Amino acid sequence: MVEFEPKILAFCCNWCSYRGADLAGISRIKYPPNVRIIRVMCSGRVEPEFVVKALSSGADGVLVLGCHIGDCHYIYGNHRTAKRMAILQRLLGYLGIEPSRLRLEWVSAAEGSRFSKIVTEFTSEIKRLGPNPLKNITLQNPTILRDEKR
Amino acid sequence: MEYKNILTTCPYCGAGCGFYLQVIDGELVGVLPCKSHPVSQGKLCIKGWNAHEFVGSPDRLTKPLIKRDTGFTVASWDEALSTVAKKFKECEESHGPDSFAVLSSAKCTNEENYLMMKFTRAVLGTNNIDHCARLCHASTVVGLVQSFGSGAMTNSIRELEDADCILIIGSNTAEQHPLIARYILRAKEKGAKLIVVDPRAITLVQFADYHLRQRPGTDVAVLNGFMSVILNDGLEDKDFIKERTEGIEELKKTVEKYTPEHVEEITHIPKDKLIDAARTYAKAEHASIIYSMGITQHTTGVDNVISTANLAMLTGNVGKPSTGVNPLRGQNNVQGACDMGALPNVYSGYQSVTDEKTRAKFENAWKVKLPEKPGATVVEMMNEAMKGNIKAMYIMGENPMISDPDIGHVREALKSLKFLVVQDIFLTETAQLADVVFPAVSYAEKEGTFTSTERLVQMVRKAIKPLGESKADWQIICDLAQAMGSKEFEYGSPAEVMNEVTSLTPSYGGITYERLQRGGLQWPCPSKEHPGTPYLHKEKFARADGKGKFLGIEFKEPAELPDEEYPFILTTGRTMFHFHTGTMTRRTSLLNKEVPTGYVEIAPADAKRLAIIKGEFVLIQTRRGQIKIKALITERVSEGIIFIPFHFAECAANVLTNPALDPVAKIPEYKVCAAKIEKVQGTSSY
Amino acid sequence: MIGNIRDLARKWLEDKEVDAIFALREQNGYLAPYLFTNVDKLGSMEISTQYRLSYTCRPSKENILSLMQRKEPSTRIGIVARGCEERALIELAKRSQIDLGKTKIMGIACTQEEAIECKCERPYPDNLVLGQKVEGVSQDENVDALLNKSITERLAFWRYQFSKCIKCYGCRNACPMCFCKDCKMEQGVFTETGWLPPEIPMFLFIRFSHISERCIWCGECEKACPVDIPLLTLFKLLRRDIKDLFDYEAGMDMTQEAPLLTTLDEMPMKEELASGI
Ligand code: SF4
Ligand code: SF4
Ligand code: SF4
Numbered sequence A: 001m002v003e004f005e006p007k008i009l010a011f012c013c014n015w016c017s018y019r020g021a022d023l024a025g026i027s028r029i030k031y032p033p034n035v036r037i038i039r040v041m042c043s044g045r046v047e048p049e050f051v052v053k054a055l056s057s058g059a060d061g062v063l064v065l066g067c068h069i070g071d072c073h074y075i076y077g078n079h080r081t082a083k084r085m086a087i088l089q090r091l092l093g094y095l096g097i098e099p100s101r102l103r104l105e106w107v108s109a110a111e112g113s114r115f116s117k118i119v120t121e122f123t124s125e126i127k128r129l130g131p132n133p134l135k136n137i138t139l140q141n142p143t144i145l146r147d148e149k150r
Numbered sequence B: 001m002e003y004k005n006i007l008t009t010c011p012y013c014g015a016g017c018g019f020y021l022q023v024i025d026g027e028l029v030g031v032l033p034c035k036s037h038p039v040s041q042g043k044l045c046i047k048g049w050n051a052h053e054f055v056g057s058p059d060r061l062t063k064p065l066i067k068r069d070t071g072f073t074v075a076s077w078d079e080a081l082s083t084v085a086k087k088f089k090e091c092e093e094s095h096g097p098d099s100f101a102v103l104s105s106a107k108c109t110n111e112e113n114y115l116m117m118k119f120t121r122a123v124l125g126t127n128n129i130d131h132c133a134r135l136c137h138a139s140t141v142v143g144l145v146q147s148f149g150s151g152a153m154t155n156s157i158r159e160l161e162d163a164d165c166i167l168i169i170g171s172n173t174a175e176q177h178p179l180i181a182r183y184i185l186r187a188k189e190k191g192a193k194l195i196v197v198d199p200r201a202i203t204l205v206q207f208a209d210y211h212l213r214q215r216p217g218t219d220v221a222v223l224n225g226f227m228s229v230i231l232n233d234g235l236e237d238k239d240f241i242k243e244r245t246e247g248i249e250e251l252k253k254t255v256e257k258y259t260p261e262h263v264e265e266i267t268h269i270p271k272d273k274l275i276d277a278a279r280t281y282a283k284a285e286h287a288s289i290i291y292s293m294g295i296t297q298h299t300t301g302v303d304n305v306i307s308t309a310n311l312a313m314l315t316g317n318v319g320k321p322s323t324g325v326n327p328l329r330g331q332n333n334v335q336g337a338c339d340m341g342a343l344p345n346v347y348s349g350y351q352s353v354t355d356e357k358t359r360a361k362f363e364n365a366w367k368v369k370l371p372e373k374p375g376a377t378v379v380e381m382m383n384e385a386m387k388g389n390i391k392a393m394y395i396m397g398e399n400p401m402i403s404d405p406d407i408g409h410v411r412e413a414l415k416s417l418k419f420l421v422v423q424d425i426f427l428t429e430t431a432q433l434a435d436v437v438f439p440a441v442s443y444a445e446k447e448g449t450f451t452s453t454e455r456l457v458q459m460v461r462k463a464i465k466p467l468g469e470s471k472a473d474w475q476i477i478c479d480l481a482q483a484m485g486s487k488e489f490e491y492g493s494p495a496e497v498m499n500e501v502t503s504l505t506p507s508y509g510g511i512t513y514e515r516l517q518r519g520g521l522q523w524p525c526p527s528k529e530h531p532g533t534p535y536l537h538k539e540k541f542a543r544a545d546g547k548g549k550f551l552g553i554e555f556k557e558p559a560e561l562p563d564e565e566y567p568f569i570l571t572t573g574r575t576m577f578h579f580h581t582g583t584m585t586r587r588t589s590l591l592n593k594e595v596p597t598g599y600v601e602i603a604p605a606d607a608k609r610l611a612i613i614k615g616e617f618v619l620i621q622t623r624r625g626q627i628k629i630k631a632l633i634t635e636r637v638s639e640g641i642i643f644i645p646f647h648f649a650e651c652a653a654n655v656l657t658n659p660a661l662d663p664v665a666k667i668p669e670y671k672v673c674a675a676k677i678e679k680v681q682g683t684s685s686y
Numbered sequence C: 001m002i003g004n005i006r007d008l009a010r011k012w013l014e015d016k017e018v019d020a021i022f023a024l025r026e027q028n029g030y031l032a033p034y035l036f037t038n039v040d041k042l043g044s045m046e047i048s049t050q051y052r053l054s055y056t057c058r059p060s061k062e063n064i065l066s067l068m069q070r071k072e073p074s075t076r077i078g079i080v081a082r083g084c085e086e087r088a089l090i091e092l093a094k095r096s097q098i099d100l101g102k103t104k105i106m107g108i109a110c111t112q113e114e115a116i117e118c119k120c121e122r123p124y125p126d127n128l129v130l131g132q133k134v135e136g137v138s139q140d141e142n143v144d145a146l147l148n149k150s151i152t153e154r155l156a157f158w159r160y161q162f163s164k165c166i167k168c169y170g171c172r173n174a175c176p177m178c179f180c181k182d183c184k185m186e187q188g189v190f191t192e193t194g195w196l197p198p199e200i201p202m203f204l205f206i207r208f209s210h211i212s213e214r215c216i217w218c219g220e221c222e223k224a225c226p227v228d229i230p231l232l233t234l235f236k237l238l239r240r241d242i243k244d245l246f247d248y249e250a251g252m253d254m255t256q257e258a259p260l261l262t263t264l265d266e267m268p269m270k271e272e273l274a275s276g277i
């Protein structure tokens, strides 16, 4: 049996985390290739809906990465993120989606190795959890009008 | 500031939900569901929740219009009424009363339908009156009358909740009657078995124990198959059959030929599934059949309806709570429009125009001689207009230019009329062809009653003043009758009209506005003390001898089958988010946002073969015409079948449909015709 | 009780303490909200748990009180409010939807039976004017049942429940806290429009997420649902979490700002509780 290779989506804020990821790349720090990065201006831009959309469209795990508290370029953007994601994790749990499929971390522009460490840890955690059961839940329903290629 | 809530009845489907219209200083601000309503219980579907929006649409007609050389011009009521009265008189003098035809409306109140039928018969002197029931449930009225003696839903909506088995055939209940689906789901959660017989994987299929996916148009074979299994297993209700019915031998002779193997050949339903489903239905203590246009809109519509009645009687599932044969009527007041006699062959309460005693009763009441010969039905009217035999038409609140089959033909027919009067709230596709347009009012601006699909007569109350110079339909009819010299149309209010209805209509005999103010009443309600009737045929059937009648029905193929040139079966219907010809729902922002335009559902395998992708425009052609429409690839339809909702003028499914009629009910075959799909190059919308 | 309420309403109107009283009226056996301006009509005033006076007009998406206040800003409105209605008004005022300065709350307590029927934890308002406070009900078997389910069972449960949804938007429409003009539930990017059932779980998730910290647990959403989806279960759980995380409860204290509208400095989060369950 082939090993389960999860799909992981990382939302990285433009000013810190994305640069941290960049640094990891430039410095040739290895991290699992499972992660796809979406750059957002601030982690505060990540609406809970984005996370759920990612999960229901096929991601097995979602990382939300922003500047450390106090460093957000929009001052309080990441304060919101912290609160929102905490509530979102609870909600996911009640809905039957493992809360650990979502992780929020702070990564600065200088923390290339921290980025790599988080991605590596998270990937193995998602591997342990297995495929996201929410994936294509609607697709499996024959009565739903849906284009097959979606 | 004045703020109040006016209790009224939903103007959309036949479920008959109740809600309040919220009014601040004469302005409609919203809808509030009525929590004590017996059916809706404080819940509504998306259409009901948004039912106030179209009322204030800027497109509303507010003044009478007369078509002159330069197009429509605004006219005064006096001028519009006298023009119509004069033209109608001329027409009568030169061509006789049968040169008129009238379309009444399932959207208007009972009182208005009664007045319209009185106007047609007493003033115009013809029986040429019909309405869109012809296009949805004419087969029900004809079929159930033959089997049971009464052509209405036998049981009540709430009773569904306590059924042990629900068989849904040809009804997309969750989308078309969402508040009725509520009770189906509740039954299901209490452990009822759900059988869905439908070529499409409709929403409720998710919860079905059995989904029998028949080839469109083979419903008689399916139902006969059910009965052959039941008889074979000895699961029929022998006592019920002996005591309450007649004709069982005839039925047995017919259905025994429909063995599961034979049915599988005709319908493509695997025989084991059919057998299991039939047993499930037969073994249930309380089994309910729900059907709708999926079985009525066929050239075999009456046959289909009679077959459901056969099945219910065979298992003794009539005359008890939570059982019966339950046709779900599409329009809010299509039941009422039929009850009021907006039909070519009956007066109110289904009293035949050919019966001399009845006619004498109405002649007496209306002080006029009445025509004896039954009149023309909707599709016949259009044919007669084409031939030049019908010269003038009066259409109230209907839009045959979208709702009737083969629209191209309808357009020709309406254009060949000498004179067309349309009374509506919007300048519909049909009104655009009119010579005179009367601006009517919506349900929010008038008083009256609607009769829901479960025979529940309920009040409609006036929440706001009519917009501009528009008038209630009942007033317009009275004004026109008076302009034509009749003295029999002097009513002060709809309540007075209802008093006349009750005096002439036994089944409505006990219904008064006073009683209705405190809640609806289910007919038959023959006297002032009668509490109304939640389910029919309790002790005896409504037929003359009190027995239910089995009729052996043979399966017949639909009028048009796919062939090499037109290889697909096209079937039509509706979506959750729109209603009928869309005149109201397409003026409601949320509904438009949900479904902005039409689409054709194509099965993934067919799409692959034809290389059609989602959102691409395709050309659908039939022998009647062609439309360009967006493709939607979905497993809701099976291979070889395509589905188009008919609400949308820009890609009107009824350009394509076959006007072939059921021989008795004269209902057209909307549900099956042969079609082909062609790619339109370079038009992908993505 | 209703006699006392009518008397007090008469007094408020006669003493010109308010210009109008917003309450329920009975007509032909039906109850509906009504704005009483004439003391002669007070005889038809009724109380009932059937309707909440804090509702938002649909589909114009404006709270009924804010609509009235916008139409006639100078009118002072007295409102007969139960606990949940008062909480809704406080939360609405906090979010600039209504002006509490122009209203006067006639708080009434619910009876024990009413509290049990609504499974209400706080069946009385702060401005209690009439009636006796009774104990709230903290037990909710739906909540307990959900918590006893494994994660897989929960998903299966909600998958079934959500697949019943007929996209009537009734839950949103009935919610006093859903007043956005531009509602995300309607937007095709999140939930593809025109399909039934609407995308699982996105469609209903949107509301759970948006209302989590505003919900005043009136239960109107659940009562409006034609297909009996136990929506309140999730809102109750979220409310509990928000109380744990931020020591915040919606609709209680006009001066306390909502956690998602404040920074970590203004309203800190108990970090140790922050990561999952
Ligand atoms: S219980 Fe429902 S309706 Fe009431 S505030 Fe909470 S989410 Fe809104
Ligand atoms: S669901 Fe969200 S966007 Fe929609 S009205 Fe409620 S809070 Fe606003
Ligand atoms: S009230 Fe129920 S059916 Fe309607 S949208 Fe909300 S969850 Fe869906």
Ligand code: FES
Binding pocket: A013, A014, A015, A016, A017, A041, A042, A043, A044, A065, A066, A067, A071, A072, A073, A074, A075, A077, A078
């Ligand atoms: S800019 Fe990085 S979290 Fe706000």
